[in-house]
Amino acid sequence: MTSLEIQVLRQVVKGDRNRDIAEKLFISEETVKVHVKHIMEKLGAEYPTQGVAIAMRRGIIKLGESRPISLIAIPRRLEAS
Numbered sequence: 001m002t003s004l005e006i007q008v009l010r011q012v013v014k015g016d017r018n019r020d021i022a023e024k025l026f027i028s029e030e031t032v033k034v035h036v037k038h039i040m041e042k043l044g045a046e047y048p049t050q051g052v053a054i055a056m057r058r059g060i061i062k063l064g065e066s067r068p069i070s071l072i073a074i075p076r077r078l079e080a081s
Contacts, residue, residue: 001042008035012048
């Protein structure tokens with residue numbers, strides 16, 4: 001996996017949207033999508049959350065490098081409750 005793909009993966013772990021990842025890494029949103037596609041292919045994952053789990057098991061990323069991704073999205077209107 002390339003260093004840029006690992007940077008993208010770390011942002012995915014944080015739960016960032018493609019647009020946010022693109023802004024942080026100074027690349028286009030389309031480039032982010034291509035990197036995510038390549039990451040999933042290289043990891044043999046069907047979904048980003050599965051890719052994160054595989055990457056963690058393989059030691060590509062570790063807990064503490066970024067905040068863990070929520071596997072269940074909580075609607076913003078419920079977060080304040």
